[in-house]
Amino acid sequence: MAPKKNDGSTKRIMNKGAWTAEEDRKLAEYIEIHGAKRWKTVASIAGLNRCGKSCRLRWLNYLRPNIKRGNISDDEEDLILRLHKLLGNRWSLIAGRLPGRTDNEIKNYWNSHLSKKINHKEKTLQNSRAQETATPSQKDSGTEGDEGGGGKESVNNSDVNFDVNEFFDFSAEGSYGLEWVNKFLELDEDTMNYSEKVSNIM
DNA sequence: AACGAAGTCAACCGCTAATTT
DNA sequence: GAAATTAGCGGTTGACTTCGT
Numbered sequence: 001m002a003p004k005k006n007d008g009s010t011k012r013i014m015n016k017g018a019w020t021a022e023e024d025r026k027l028a029e030y031i032e033i034h035g036a037k038r039w040k041t042v043a044s045i046a047g048l049n050r051c052g053k054s055c056r057l058r059w060l061n062y063l064r065p066n067i068k069r070g071n072i073s074d075d076e077e078d079l080i081l082r083l084h085k086l087l088g089n090r091w092s093l094i095a096g097r098l099p100g101r102t103d104n105e106i107k108n109y110w111n112s113h114l115s116k117k118i119n120h121k122e123k124t125l126q127n128s129r130a131q132e133t134a135t136p137s138q139k140d141s142g143t144e145g146d147e148g149g150g151g152k153e154s155v156n157n158s159d160v161n162f163d164v165n166e167f168f169d170f171s172a173e174g175s176y177g178l179e180w181v182n183k184f185l186e187l188d189e190d191t192m193n194y195s196e197k198v199s200n201i202m
Numbered sequence: 203a204a205c206g207a208a209g210t211c212a213a214c215c216g217c218t219a220a221t222t223t
Numbered sequence: 224g225a226a227a228t229t230a231g232c233g234g235t236t237g238a239c240t241t242c243g244t
Contacts, residue, residue, distance in 0.1 A: 016213080016214075017212090017213075017214090017237095017238085018212070018213075018238085019212090019213085037229090037230090038229075039230075040228085040229075051214095052229080052230090053215090053231095054214075056230075056231080057213070057214085058212095058213085061212080061213090062212085089233065089234090090232090091232080091233065092231075092232060092233085103231095103232075103233085104212075104213085107233075107234085108210075108212085109211095112209065112211075113210095
């Protein structure tokens with residue numbers, strides 16, 4: 001990327017760290033009037049000594065209307081697990097399918113809760129597999145599933161590659177409903193591979 | 203009760219992609 | 224078409240809380 005220009009020779013010291021109620025109020029007020037865009041100017045005009053990025057993050061993760069906080073339900077958890085299996089660490093995409101949830105929240109939830117659960121699950125699975133090694137089972141090429149575990153990317157783990165973006169058609173607004181998820185989950189009956197899923201859903 | 207370890211989560215950072223000038 | 228600016232993403236950090244000893 002182009003080297004960042006530091007406009008103005010005098011470097012302003014920006015506020016960092018936790019937001020105060022007063023800052024929240026200013027930001028929310030400003031956005032209500034002017035909308036959520038041009039974050040750099042939001043920060044200065046709203047009288048917030050914060051960088052635009054920080055304002056954006058605060059708005060998206062906490063101040064935005066219809067944000068759900070905490071209490072991730074079992075259904076949501078299940079959905080996150082499945083979507084992560086499918087998409088990997090694409091938190092914003094996953095969040096986009098969970099109304100009211102933010103990418104940051106899901107990422108945190110994954111890192112603190114789910115990744116451990118999965119590790120544990122994998123370990124027990126490995127143990128049971130180890131005991132079964134006596135039986136020369138069918139080749140386990142595609143079976144990994146690799147619940148995302150520690151592994152960075154699980155998107156391409158399967159034998160089938162497909163364009164996730166195309167699959168989800170992210171350009172389509174209003175697809176936040178969960179119908180597509182239900183379709184997907186219905187189809188997620190183990191052996192069916194992704195290309196089959198795609199053609200079924202399309 | 204005190205203290206250290208582990209867990210949680212809000213916020214920051216560095217980067218790329220997209221958009222504007 | 225190039226440069227500058229803005230938006231957005233995922234990874235990481237660090238302050239705070241909870242738990243175990």
